[in-house]
Amino acid sequence: MESKKRAAAPKQGVLEKEIENIGKVQFVPSATAKYVRISIRPGQGVKVTLPKRASLAQAEAFVQEKAAWIRKHLHSQQQEQGKKTVFTPETEFRTRFHQLLLLPHPLPQCKSRLKDGVLYVWYPEQISYEHSDIQDYIVKAIEYTLRLEAKQYLPQRVAQFARQFGFSYQQVTIKNAKTRWGSCSATNNINLNLHLMRLPAHLCDYVILHELAHTVEKNHGPRFWALLDQISGDARGLDKQLKAYRLHIY
Incomplete structure (x- = not known):
């Protein structure tokens, strides 16, 4: 592709x-x-x-x-x-379950493959890996990988926390949203961003708990933060840590 x-x-x-x-x-x-x-x-x-x-x-x-x-x-x-990563063969980048490996090959187009915890991306050796088309392909391959991981991991993680803390919700949808890590609808449908799979595990869990708390408290008032603090351990501190990450800055 x-x-x-x-x-x-x-x-x-x-x-x-x-x-x-x-x-x-x-x-x-x-x-x-x-x-x-x-x-x-x-x-x-x-x-x-x-x-x-x-x-x-x-x-x-x-x-x-x-x-x-x-x-x-x-x-x-x-x-x-300007902080966006320019992916190179030396770049150390991984999702939750896969390590990126960027390799040149003699074919005229890019290709990618997931195998044994590695996301292989091959690019034409006659074109610099810094070329925008190559970088765009790498990002698309990463986002495809993130989506697969998110669909396998996030719904069961939501279910686990819902059982643990006694929350009820309708369904979990995985999205590639531009501005939010997650959201909860008025009818308790939970939307989670596939880029959660790039976050440290404790921050991914924090976003899930944040949205589950919204199934009970729909706004960000004192009762919401009290509930979230009770189930996450340090709601304000975790929220501050999350702000250091950007959705589309790798």
Whole structure:
């Protein structure tokens, strides 16, 4: 499998404009939004949500008003992106159950294989492993591995903790979410991120316990933290440790 990036076409109704000192900004109409809202997410840039009553001119004026805040967050995200691993044959990287091994081969395309606790990724020897297509392939192979591991490991871990602490939930879904390690719905369906398989075991367990606590306490009020502290041992301390990790920074 060899990946080639293509620029995504803007969605219908979405307007893209180049704003001085900021760059590309997407203006997205919304039938449900009540206020003009700015969001900045890794790989997605600046998005401005427009409610029905707001004009484009008003939205642009709001962007200019918040320009310093936007530039600060864009700079912060660029710094985070700069921390991303460039995978090399010498890179020491492992998921919960597999070690990455990057190898050159004479074929013209990348290939990968899981065997005996090793994720083998072969790349064309005539192309540098630093090439973006090679790096994209490696990340996709890692995420495929993480998904397999997560499906095998996380649901049974949730069930184990639910039995241990007396929680009830509906089902567990594995996702490749961009912003959350996990979530719990109003109907007690638990969503867990496949990237939990990159975390130290005690932090992976903490996220699971966090979402199970939400089956009883739906917000992050004092009762929630008291419950989570009771079952995790050190809720605030573990939460602080978790903040040192980034979902898509390897």
